[in-house]
Amino acid sequence: MKATFIIYSSVFFLFACGNGGSETGDITEQEQEEKIELGESYGPVEVDITEAVSVADMLSDFEGKDGEQEYTFEGTLTEVCSKAGCWVNIDKGDGETFMVRFKDHFTIPIETAVGTEAFLHGVLYWDTVTVDLLQHFADDAGKSEEEINAITEPKYELGFEADGIVLKK
Numbered sequence: 001m002k003a004t005f006i007i008y009s010s011v012f013f014l015f016a017c018g019n020g021g022s023e024t025g026d027i028t029e030q031e032q033e034e035k036i037e038l039g040e041s042y043g044p045v046e047v048d049i050t051e052a053v054s055v056a057d058m059l060s061d062f063e064g065k066d067g068e069q070e071y072t073f074e075g076t077l078t079e080v081c082s083k084a085g086c087w088v089n090i091d092k093g094d095g096e097t098f099m100v101r102f103k104d105h106f107t108i109p110i111e112t113a114v115g116t117e118a119f120l121h122g123v124l125y126w127d128t129v130t131v132d133l134l135q136h137f138a139d140d141a142g143k144s145e146e147e148i149n150a151i152t153e154p155k156y157e158l159g160f161e162a163d164g165i166v167l168k169k
Contacts, residue, residue, distance in 0.1 A: 037169040038119075043106045045164035047072060047121045056093050058124065059158075068123040071160075077116045081140045085110040090120075090160070099137070103163040112167065122162035129155045 041047065051072040053061075058073045078097050079089040085107040089097040100120060102108075129137075131154055138148045 039167040039169045040108075041164065041166045042108050043102060043121075043162060043164035044104065045121055047119045047164040047166045049074075049119045049166060051121075052119050054093075055090060059092065062124050062158075066126070068125045070121075070123050072119065072121045074117065074119050077112065077118060078114060079141060080108065080110060080112045080114070081137075082110055082142045083140045085112065087137070087140070088112075088118075088165075098158045098160060100160040100162050100165075102165070103161050108165060108167070117168040119166045119168075120160070120162045121164040122160055124158065124160050127157060127159035129157060129159070 036049065038049070049072070052074045053071065055073055055075045058071045062069055062071075075090040077088045078091050081087045086105055087099055087101045088108070089099055091097055100122070103122065131151055134151045134155060135148050138151060
C-alpha cells in the first residue's frame with residue numbers, strides 16, 4: 001500500500017511540475033499576450049499578434065512585388081499625426097521611415113508617445129503621394145509653413161493602410 005502511494009505521488013508530482021507547454025516550445029496566444037503586455041487596440045480589425053513579423057522581414061518579403069500584400073507586423077512609432085492620430089510613421093530599422101494610414105480614418109490617441117511599439121495589420125503597397133497630400137501630412141505633423149511650402153514634388157514610396165493596431169504598454 002505504501003509503495004502504491006509513493007508511485008501515485010511520484011506520478012502526480014511529475015505532472016504537477018511539468019512546464020504546461022508543448023514539447024516544441026510553442027506558447028499559446030494568451031501566453032504571448034501576457035508576456036508582451038498589450039495596450040489598447042484600435043481599428044475595425046482585431047490584430048492577431050501571433051502572425052506578426054518584423055518590419056525587416058515584411059520589407060524583405062515585399063521586395064520586387066507589385067500591388068497590395070497583406071501583413072501583420074511589429075514596429076516602432078516614430079511620429080503620430082498631431083491633429084487627429086489618423087496616421088503614424090514607422091521605423092524601417094535603417095534610419096528611414098514609412099507612413100501607415102488608418103483605413104476609414106480610425107484614429108489612435110494623439111498623445112501616443114514616439115517610440116511606442118505596436119502590432120499593425122493591413123496592406124503594404126507602392127504609392128505615388130501627391131504634393132497636396134504631402135503638404136497635408138506635413139501640416140498634420142506640425143511642420144512650419146516654410147517646410148510645407150518647400151514640398152513641390154510628389155513622392156513614390158511605400159505605403160501601408162492599417163485596419164487594426166495594438167499598442168504595447
